[in-house]
Amino acid sequence: MSSAPGTPLSRRALLLGAGTVGAAAVLSSIAGCNYFGSDDPPTPTVDLNPSALDPINGLIATTRLHLLRLDAAIAADQADAAKLQPLRDDRQQHLDALTAEYARSNPGDPNATAAATGAPVSGAVALPGTPQAIVSAVRGDTATAQVQFTDAISTASRYRAALYGSIAASLASHRAVLA
Amino acid sequence: MTSPTPTPTPPSSGSGAAPGSAGASPSSSLSPLSTPVSTPPPGPLGPDSQTAMQAALVAEQAAVWAYALVAAHARDQSAMIADARSGHLLRRDATAARLTAAGASAPEPAAAYQVAVDVQDQNSAWQLAQDIESDVAAAWRVVIGSSDDAEVRGFALTGLSEAAVRLAMWKQIAGINPPTIAFPGQP
Numbered sequence A: 001m002s003s004a005p006g007t008p009l010s011r012r013a014l015l016l017g018a019g020t021v022g023a024a025a026v027l028s029s030i031a032g033c034n035y036f037g038s039d040d041p042p043t044p045t046v047d048l049n050p051s052a053l054d055p056i057n058g059l060i061a062t063t064r065l066h067l068l069r070l071d072a073a074i075a076a077d078q079a080d081a082a083k084l085q086p087l088r089d090d091r092q093q094h095l096d097a098l099t100a101e102y103a104r105s106n107p108g109d110p111n112a113t114a115a116a117t118g119a120p121v122s123g124a125v126a127l128p129g130t131p132q133a134i135v136s137a138v139r140g141d142t143a144t145a146q147v148q149f150t151d152a153i154s155t156a157s158r159y160r161a162a163l164y165g166s167i168a169a170s171l172a173s174h175r176a177v178l179a
Numbered sequence B: 001m002t003s004p005t006p007t008p009t010p011p012s013s014g015s016g017a018a019p020g021s022a023g024a025s026p027s028s029s030l031s032p033l034s035t036p037v038s039t040p041p042p043g044p045l046g047p048d049s050q051t052a053m054q055a056a057l058v059a060e061q062a063a064v065w066a067y068a069l070v071a072a073h074a075r076d077q078s079a080m081i082a083d084a085r086s087g088h089l090l091r092r093d094a095t096a097a098r099l100t101a102a103g104a105s106a107p108e109p110a111a112a113y114q115v116a117v118d119v120q121d122q123n124s125a126w127q128l129a130q131d132i133e134s135d136v137a138a139a140w141r142v143v144i145g146s147s148d149d150a151e152v153r154g155f156a157l158t159g160l161s162e163a164a165v166r167l168a169m170w171k172q173i174a175g176i177n178p179p180t181i182a183f184p185g186q187p
Helices: A011-033 A056-076 A078-105 A110-116 A131-153 A158-178 B047-073 B075-101 B122-144 B150-173
Strands: none
Touching: A056 A078, A056 A131, A078 A131, A078 A158, A131 A158, A131 B150, A158 B122, A158 B150, B047 B075, B047 B122, B047 B150, B075 B122, B075 B150, B122 B150
16 A cells, blocks of 8 residues: 555555554553563562571461460469460470571571570460460460461471471370360 | 380381371361371372381381280270270271382281380380370371372371370370470481
8 A cells, every 4th residue: 555656645545554653652552561561671579588488487486476375375374374384395395496497407597596596485465364265275376386387298398397297296286185 | 115016027117107186187176086097199109208108007007906905904095095096997007008009018917016015004004005106106207207298298297196196195194294295206
């Protein structure tokens, strides 16, 4: 549909040309908005501390929290303190083992040394008001932790899988004692 | 303090697992001793996990045998003994089936086993029961650490958890405080 030089453009040719340019403009504007339309490379967010991505951190955090809640439960429920204290001691050993494993596998992390020293867990947590509800809350924490450690076994290294398995089994026995 | 050791043909070290505990199936209830055992889908076993699982089977076989000895001297706990023995039977069969499905051999049970506890009364029977579960837990823990397969690990975790629960129950019956340990199966 091209015209010879010097030949006046017909109205149809003008409309067709305008449509083509318009379509190209629309496509170009769409491409400009497209996520992949830019030639500039995306700027990734790089975590320069790979140890922060270690999945064991979630297990350590859960254990720390549950230790706090066990401490609060023992303080608030004297009637069940004798039953809860051994469970609390087990959880402390779990925490110590987890932080030691974190320090072992992340030797370059300055926080690992401090964590592995077994720094005391401190903080305030809220618990229900009645002894029955407190034991129920502890039982719920135990079940939650057992699920987490069970799930973590699937993708962990062999050494960690055995460690997590022992902890999950220990938590299963805690639930039986609390039942 | 060891649990039954096979007298005739001691396969590799190991212990067995018990069925249906809360370990592998988080949604299960708190009655781990009555949960049925399901045989995991067949799949290949690596050399390490095959050896470890064979050892776990031997431990389960020994547990089944030794609980008869416990039952003779701890008659007040007959229901719990029956439950535990039944659990070990189920786990034994599931383990043998798992090995067979993987193309591995399943060791035959021995006619008798040597136990470390001289069972003469109820207290020594309780001690033997604890030894049984400790050895079974140790065997399943080895299985977990011998495989990269999530299914094998889950299967072993169930056995480890059930043994840990039974161990705690026996300790409670024997009046041992604390009844739980932080790392069941860990040497």
